[in-house]
Amino acid sequence: MVKLCVLIAAVSLLPFICLSFSPENPTDRRVLVLLDDLSLKSSHSIFFDSIISRGFDVDFKLAEDPKLSLQRYGQYLYDALILFSPSTDRFGGSLDLAGVLDFVDSGHDLILAADDSASDLIRNIATECGVDFDEDSSAIVIDHKSYAVSETEGDHTLIVSDDFIQSDAILGSTKVEAPVLYKGIAHSVNAANSLVLKVLSASPSAYSANPSSKLSSPPLLSGSAISLVSVVQARNNARITITGSLDMFSNRLIRSGVQKAGDSKKYSKSGNEQFVTELSRWVFHERGHLKAVNLRHHKFGETDEPAIYRINDDLEFSVEIYEWSGKSWEPYVANDVQVQFYMMSPYVLKTLSTNQKGLYHTSFKVPDVYGVFQFKVDYQRLGYTALSLSKQIPVRPFRHNEYERFIPTAFPYYGASFTTVCMSPLALTHTLFLATVIISNAHTHSL
Structure with a gap:
């Protein structure tokens, strides 16, 4: 029983021990x-x-x-x-x-x-x-x-x-x-x-x-x-x-x-x-040392990070970047941080906006290509430590029941169909008569 108590106490202190040995500064x-x-x-x-x-x-x-x-x-x-x-x-x-x-x-x-x-x-x-x-x-x-x-x-x-x-x-x-x-x-x-x-x-x-x-x-x-x-x-x-x-x-x-x-x-x-x-x-890294944390992405209007995106989804991306001042981490402010939505080559390249407090963010539409993509932040500037971050995310196509019911490019055909339905009774009768004659002639020739 004593050994069990000691083990429980040691396990309960483990997070604090790990924290004490993990450096808070570079x-x-x-x-x-x-x-x-x-x-x-x-x-x-x-x-x-x-x-x-x-x-x-x-x-x-x-x-x-x-x-x-x-x-x-x-x-x-x-x-x-x-x-x-x-x-x-x-x-x-x-x-x-x-x-x-x-x-x-x-x-x-x-x-x-x-x-x-x-x-x-x-x-x-x-x-x-x-x-x-x-x-x-x-x-x-x-x-x-x-x-x-x-x-x-x-x-x-x-x-x-x-x-x-x-x-x-x-x-x-x-x-x-x-x-x-x-x-x-x-x-x-x-x-x-x-x-x-x-x-x-x-x-x-x-x-x-x-x-x-x-x-x-x-x-x-x-x-x-x-x-x-x-x-x-x-x-x-x-x-x-x-x-x-x-x-x-x-x-x-x-x-x-x-x-x-x-x-x-x-x-x-x-x-x-x-x-x-x-x-x-x-x-000695007292200056020019950067770190990036909290890389996040989610659908527009939501907060939870999805496991998969669908083509043409609207999404929001954000990351936090800080610089070590020699005593504490301070917000890093720049106007040239970019994110790539990458699969073999970048399909989307966006410059991130900043709130001047370390948060960089942007929004864009998922390209009309499905596969396994990556969010990539590759930031290299003179005198600063290089940042290279990536997070993988799959993109799927539309399911069969997710396509639009009416396609704009097919509107002329829709119009032709409704025009046929709305034809006057006389024109419809004439059309039926011509069809009957054609069928009769075809039958006579076959005999």
Whole structure:
């Protein structure tokens, strides 16, 4: 009896237990930072403190830690990974290249920062994510026009860039006013790969080369082909940031004033802090993360969802879409959300109206084609997580007793019939007489 009571109590608590372990928000909370040297924890403390202040649990470890592991008993211990270990040739513990890629493939997020000491391991991770660092390991980005004035006596490797991607979802609604200081290596992205985006680009005068040697041939990367910071949003909505500058996150460049060569305007502080902070918000799903709930459909004038529709039925469709603000789910407002009524190809494509409170709705007539259809919402916009929803519904033809009694196209025939009935008695008699004569003649000829 006691065991039965305990079992009943456990079952009664099960919904609450499941609720407590189901995340109410999509934000990554457990972050692992792998470092080449623990001194980076203090030299890049402003960036790390901004993450910790937003409620993240940040775990710092050396990249060669022999106890390093991302999983335990098949469960991931972390939600996001920051690789600030460009020179590491081999990770410690059970972590390797395949482990990092599996981590991303499972929907987790990654920030990778390299420099001119980038190892083959770090380069291979970037390549697998769709970004190719310059093959010349001694080459870094040089710009003899867009460089920081304080470095005029140097080799112009501390460059200034303000060519940001135009996306509020990725960099926030507050514009980065000051340019970003960048010192590091160049990388390129495949223009045919729609998953990889340039977030910070080099100027047309930039090129990638070894600053300590003369150019014997044209550089492999130059001008607009150089990306300084790129992001990837995978099809599973995992987010990745890749850059060739570890110094970009450092306290030194964050606190440094900046003045672009040839520009009289001087900023007391670079835009690095705002840039890397807003970028980390996007990577950790604090912004641009959408969810769709309550996909519903029913016949016009009804509320219950039917198991089947009939051709030419009038129906209403609705779905709710919300965006994570970093603290709560807020209504997502847009005018480009569409629904397809789909069977092999879309028979109906409608743009949904919104009540500005997260509800999107429309109404339309079921096409005059029967079969198995789907309601499909496939929403993909720059910087936002992709929404892909579908719900299947069969459509049947009319039954034999559901067709119209009188068909409009047959009205001439109906009219002819009624005209015959309404003929005058004389005309009717004459018609009957002619019919009798014709029948008699036919009978005579047959004899």
